[in-house]
Amino acid sequence: MRIPDLALHRPGSLDEAFEATAAHPDHDLLGGGTDLLCNYKWRLNVRPHVISLRHLPELQGEAAGPLAAGRTLHELEHCPVLAQLCPELSRAAAQIATPLIRRTATLGGNLHLDTRCWHFNQTAEWRLAHDSCLKAEADQCRVQPVPGDVCVATYSGDLAPVLMAYGAEAVLVGPDGERRVPLSEYYALDGIRRFAERKPGELMLRLDLPQDAGDWTVRYQKLRLRETFDFPEGGVAVGVRWADQPGGEIAEARVASTAYDSVPRVHPDLAERLVGRQIQEDVAEELGASLREEVRPMKNTSMSPAYRKKMARVLAKRALLACLPSS
């Protein structure tokens, strides 16, 4: 499969990148390209200009920081700083796709992963035969035909819920300078628009963790058919900060999910119910049952929505129990 013609721009500085994005509004940003180039081969929303972020020193290399957006998933997996600071992020990175893809795919790319759908991630011929989908050539969603004007494609990144459980902030940079946005507020509940907080021309520079990130215990559970290759069919991250001793009373909690919606989501009400309690089987069961009630998977991935919904209970329960020091 040949990628359709496009013009590749390779800025070597942030200023050059801003110039390129301003000069070519109809562009895509290229991180590792392991998702974008697959979509291009299937003629999915190909843009005439692609701006590579791989030559910006602010985004890669050790000097850019452990959570620079251009770091590869392989680097996240093997980074000694992250192993100390947020070990579950390294473990989650190690569960993404395959070792070969992780050599190229980036943190920023995973956070900006295009939403996926059974009716979207198909060849051009398949889409043509099936009247395509709202996110590609058609004007109505085939998963949820009524009202049909909102894309319900599934967000399938693994790192966003883990970073949300650590309380991460996205650092964005544009011609007007840097600004910070809590990652939990970065996304928009629309599989096409996708981002609530990204302005045209802005780039994600890095993720910053709060000062107390090291005090949090975070665990992530992922549902998939194979232990390699597959995107999550469901994913739950649970983070707890202990009031006193690890395994004792919970002082603060965060719960986040992925692959259940067009966005990775935090569940503040569920997290609040954990505060002041100790992790026990019944508490974990209660969390799982509540999350199962909250998630609304669509019929747009390989596994059935009913199964994915049932597994939300299991994943949440496992994630919370795994926070115990004895697990």
Next chain:
Amino acid sequence: MSFSRRILRLHVNGQPREVLARDADTLLDVLREEVELTGTKRGCDLGTCGCCTVQIDGEPVLSCLTLAAEVEGKQITTVEGLRDGERFAPLQEAWAEAGASQCGFCTPGFLLAADRLLRDNASPSRDEIREALAGNLCRCTGYVKIIDAVERCAAEHRTFCAERGRPSTVSEQV
């Protein structure tokens, strides 16, 4: 809007190569059709099968998902670059001895991924080999003989190095 081709200066298997390519051409397109090194295979073309694996500056990379223009100036190694002159590399010999190839279509990708593993880890366990090769698919032989071949090569290399008092991995050499 018109899209022109441009000259790319690549370093393939230690040799400088100039090729004419579109910005949209992948490294796989260029290696097979411009450089005419067809050892690198086009399988799924979507990063799933690992048949197109090459090494960029020593790291295994999927050439089907790498734009050729992005690797100008970097050292590209294909399966043709593994051998030493007329001699096959020890890993290739081990592959043949273990019977790890049947149709052979996946073999170049496996070799490049396994080569990287052995440069880091002279004594990989079978689980470590499985993990390192988890992005490469074989649809005919199965994986037992492939893992056998990597183990065999690692053992022979360790013996070779021990007899000469040399370190057996790149990491040890550094």
